[in-house]
Amino acid sequence: MTLDMKAGVSGEQIRPDRLAEALERLKETVGPSGWSTHPGLLEPHVVDWTGVMRGSSPLLLKPARTEEVATIVSICREYGLKIVPQGGNTSLVGGAVPSGKGVEILVNLARMNKVRAVDTINDTMTVDAGCLLASIQAEAEKNERLFPLRLASEGNCQIGGNLASNAGGSNVLRYGNTRDLVLGLEVVLADGRIWNGMRGLRKDNMGYDLKQLFIGSEGTLGIITGAVLKLFARPASVATAVCAVPSVKAALDLLALCKQRTGGQVTAFELMPGTGLELVLKHFPACRLPLERLCEWQVLIEFSSSDETASQQERMTAVLAEAYEAGLVSDAVVSASLSQSRSFWALREGLAEADMMEGPTIQGDIAVPISSIPDFLEICSAAISQAVKGARIIAFGHLGDGNIHFGIIQPADVLPKDFLARSDEIHGIINHNTLRFGGTVSAEHGLGTLKAGAVLKYRGEVEQDLMLAIKHSLDPSGMMNPGKVLEAGRRQLQE
Amino acid sequence: MTLDMKAGVSGEQIRPDRLAEALERLKETVGPSGWSTHPGLLEPHVVDWTGVMRGSSPLLLKPARTEEVATIVSICREYGLKIVPQGGNTSLVGGAVPSGKGVEILVNLARMNKVRAVDTINDTMTVDAGCLLASIQAEAEKNERLFPLRLASEGNCQIGGNLASNAGGSNVLRYGNTRDLVLGLEVVLADGRIWNGMRGLRKDNMGYDLKQLFIGSEGTLGIITGAVLKLFARPASVATAVCAVPSVKAALDLLALCKQRTGGQVTAFELMPGTGLELVLKHFPACRLPLERLCEWQVLIEFSSSDETASQQERMTAVLAEAYEAGLVSDAVVSASLSQSRSFWALREGLAEADMMEGPTIQGDIAVPISSIPDFLEICSAAISQAVKGARIIAFGHLGDGNIHFGIIQPADVLPKDFLARSDEIHGIINHNTLRFGGTVSAEHGLGTLKAGAVLKYRGEVEQDLMLAIKHSLDPSGMMNPGKVLEAGRRQLQE
Structure with missing residues (x-):
């Protein structure tokens, strides 16, 4: 078997008259309100949320139905055009922007935003892929249920993008990643056919679990157009605490104790360094520290339960008292109200932005x-400190998932451009140390454009070949979201 | 793209001297204690647990290391031999027996039975695929953790087989299927290479999630040789109840109430029909009914929590009192001791066997x-009753997962052979009605040999093509567990 991978962005030319004909047919497919070529209207769709990754596209399509998506794919395929599927464009890794190196049609699913069905006995919600995450959360709430995916971008991101990137977020510890929150999928394949895998089953061993292929593949194997999502009992009692801990090791022991005492009902366990919280307090004057003083490490903990008869505040206070006795916590405050809980979360959520307000940050x-x-x-902090004199390291994140956002702020005495010029070197140090510990260089954001070379650089040949074989198998012409996830085309599979 | 599928069992011949040479090399690979050709020793490996599916094999191999498995695959591939990977051979669908139609080498992983590592901070256990499920449960217990997969065959089945078949069982409601209990895999591929995906990460979005392909593929894409499993906090308090419910609808409302009141800590919710429990009481005289009398429907409920300070008995009693007031329960007994809890489970676990003791059963x-x-x-019961006069229907199982074991016992006035001759027709009625409701004809046992035609019969062309494309992509010569899962070879993929 020799697979000639053409999955990358090719420089193939298409004759201008053929292109014009293709664009015309694509416009007809979605009707007058479903497309745009106006540069101003295209602007937010060809640039990544971070503003760093920019491409171009001759046409933005906003199909209204799955069948339209299927027709779009068929037409693009017929004319040799490539497709960039797009949700809210909030991946932070350039997973949904065109490269501009070829003719890439943008297919944005924003108009496919219907909740198709809610079943509170099966605890499922069936949705179009273009539904905003926040709308899905609200619909679950309206039905006295919880859809637990929780992201900073929830007001802008679409569930199709969450599924395509297997988004993580703040509730993974309790409810899992997006992959764990879905029972069924509808996908338009690269050959233009629709796969209807919209089954709301909690057990299904009837052949290969195909939906798993598309979840986390960032649109490179097909376009997710619908999903059957899991719903959960709505929390009736929530408690949040901010604690100072003597060390990261103590924080891990505290996590184990919390898991034990709550029977797994720890919703969040977030690491916050003192250096980072200092910047939050500096740049967000409305933020208040609930503790007497900042220590090297703090954690934010959340317990929740759907049982309204059991107070999570009481439970948390008891666990933290036990932790204090055991020397795992040096200071702690449990929220007394929802607004206080929100103010605790503001500290955690301000960390990424405060870093960037302080100066250019590599994360x-x-x-x-x-x-x-x-x-x-x-070890990673020592390596960074040695390589970048005066680097301010802000490592924070989802401790309960092993997911750290490892950030380095520009040293005060270095010019931003000189610091950012060392970006590859600094990422290299972080990545090297991550892999030493059996880790991953993309925990929850995916690979997109930004890290499209990571698999070929950091994973072994066998793993690369498996991924390329799947890509080739489902998208032999490499038309789906070219250049993302795998920098395909650099190697050939040979047997 | 035209894929010439050769995934089925082919009748290709291998020259006797070439076969002898291949067998010799395979024996050398595993050494004197790693192989057998003795018919008596092969017997339990070529017949399915049910005794119904029987095949043949010229050689049973028991490799001791992953590298030996890789060499075996390479040699088989070189000589055109096929491979049947085998764990405990307890799938009940003939997932691990050879067909005997070609030259199929049995590769049993029983000697690869080491626990490689336990990490109680990461809450992971790294194991060889040949570890018995019961040994893994015991090792978790020794480390004050829980590995929650719970099956009737746990003393005989191997974790590799559980993973290959994505086994379900009695704890799925709380902890998920086997797929949900694994973080990393090691797999020997059909090309003889070893894929090392043994990462113990709770978030990893570095490309396609390859392990998902092998989980549930029943050995048709590669041989799972190792896994990183998730561990959980060990339950400190458990309560079990048997309840009479006025209807199946009431049982579902009771399930929703239990989920709400426990914050998702319902470990089991099992449906037991009065007709079935009558047979259990008849055939297992040691079993006692804890209720005053049998109703048409009963449920067995289990709550558990790792929090030793909260009594699950108290919690369950309160929930059942509330349910009684709401008319969801007509009678209920909560276990007062572990031995009583075991006697409740004996009722549930006796259902399948009691059916078969009563007479030939189609399930x-x-x-x-x-x-x-x-x-x-x-609807399904009415259809069966109409088709099979006097049929005794025993429908029971994992209500909380939507998983019903729908059994029909031979009518008293029909000869066993006449009843069993209608097996296809009766399965057809069950399957037809299952699919009408968007269901699956294999919930937790997989397809194996028994249901290898189901995908081609019951799933649409797009889904079939996707599965065949993956099979072709990872096992182009069709050497891995031929004839299982997909009755490949019957169709050709054409584009």
Whole structure:
């Protein structure tokens, strides 16, 4: 078997008259309100949320139905055009912007935003892929249920994008990643056919679990157009705490104790360094520290339960008292109200932005086994400090998932451009140390454009070949979201 | 793209001297204690647990290391031999027996039975695929953790087989299927290479999630040789109840109430029909009914929590009192001791065997959306009763997962052979009604040999093509577990 991978962005030319004909047919497919070629209207769709990754496209399509998506794919295929599927364009890794190196048609699913059905006995919600995450959360709430995916971008991101990137977020510890929140999918394949896998089953061993292929593949294998999502009992009692901990190791022991005492009802367990919280307090004057003073490490903990008869505040206070006795916590405040809980979360959520307000920041979205976090933080921080004199390291994130956002702020005495010029070197140090501990260089954001070379650089040949074989198998012409996930075309599969 | 599928069992011949040479090299690979050709020793490996499916093999191999498995695959590939990977051979669908139609080498992983590592901070256990499920449960217990997969065959089945078949069982409601219990895999591919995906990460979006392909593929894409499993906090308090419910609909409302009141800590919710429990009491005289009298429907419920300070008995008693007031329960007994809890489970676990002791039984392992269970049971039972006069229907199982074991016992006035001759027709009625409700004809047992035609019969062309494309992509010569899952070779993929 020799697979000639053409999955990358090719420079193939299409004759101008053929292109014009194709664009005309695409416009007809979606009707007058479903397309745009106006540069101003295209602007937010060809640039990544971060503003760093920019491409171009001759046409933005906004189909209203799955069948229109299927026709679009068929037409693009017929004319040799490529497709960039797009949700809210909030991946932060350029997963949904065109490269501009070829003729890439943007297919944005914003108009496919219907909740198709809610079943509160099966605890499922069936949705179009273009539904905003926030709308889905609200619809679940309206039905006295919880859809637990929780992201900073929830007001802008679409569930199709969440599924395509297997988004993580703040509730993974309790409810899992997006992959764990879905029972069925509808996908338009690269050959233009529609796969209807919209089954709301909690057990289904009838052949290969095809939906798993599309979840996390970032639109490179097909376009997700619908999903059957899991719903959960709505939390009736929630408690949030901010605690100072003597060390990261102590934080891990505290996590184990919380898991034990709550029977797994820890919703969040977030690491916050003192250096980072200092910047939050500096740049967000409305933020208040609930503790007497900042220590090197703090954690934000959340317990929740759908049982309204059990107070999570009481439970959390008891667990933290036990932790204090055991020396795992040096100070702690449990929220007394919802607004206080929100103010605790504001500290955590301000960390990424405060870093960037302080100066240009280079950040890795990595994960290692939870047990390796203390060593990883120590060794990686030392390596960065040695390489970048005066670097301010802000490592924070989802400790309970092993997911650390490892950020380095520009040293005060270095010019921003000189610091950013070392971006590859600094990412290299973070990545090298992540992999030493059996980790991943993309924990929750995906690979997109930004890290499209990571698999070929950091994973072994066998793993690369498996991924390329799947890509080739489902998208042999490489038309789906070219250049993302795999920098295909650089190697050939040979047997 | 035209894929010439050769995934089925082919009748290709291999020259006797070439075969002898291949067998010699295979024996050398595993050494004197790693192989057998003795018919008596091969017997339990070529017959399915049910005794129904029987095949043949010239050689049983028991490799001791992953590298030996890789060499075996390479040699088989070189000589055109096929491979049947085998764990405990307890799939009940003939997933691990050779067909005997070609030269199929049995590769049993029983000697690869080491626990490689336990990490109680990362809450992971790294194991060889040949570890018995019961050994893994015991090792978790030794480390004050829980590995929650719970199956009737746990003393005989191997974790590799559980993973290959994505086994379900009694704890799925709380902890998910086997797929949900694994973080990393090691797989020997059909080209003889080893894929090392043994990462213990809870978030990893670095490309396609390859392990998902092998989980549930029943050995048709590669041989799972190792896994990183998730561990959980060990339950400190458990409560079990048997309840009479006025209807299946009431049972579903009771399930929703239990989920709400426990914050999702319902470990089991099992449906038991009065007709079935009558047979259990008849054939297992040691079993006792804890209720005053049998009703048409009973449920067995289990709550558990790792929090030793909260009594699950108290919690369950309160929930059942509330349910009684709401008319969801007509009678209920909560276990007062572990031994009483075991006696409740004996009723549930006796159901399948009691059916078979009563007479030849035809049983479907199906799942439908939970909300469809009442209608499914009513309509499917009526259809069966109409087709098979005097049929005794025993429908029981994992109500909380939508998974019903729909059994029909031979009518008293029909000869066993005449009843069993209608097996295809009866399965057809069950399957037809299952699919009407958006269900699956294999919920937790997989397809194996028994249901290898189901995908081609019951799923649409797009889904079939996707599965065949993946099979072709990862096992182009069709050497891995031929004839299982997909009755490949019957169709050709054409584009």
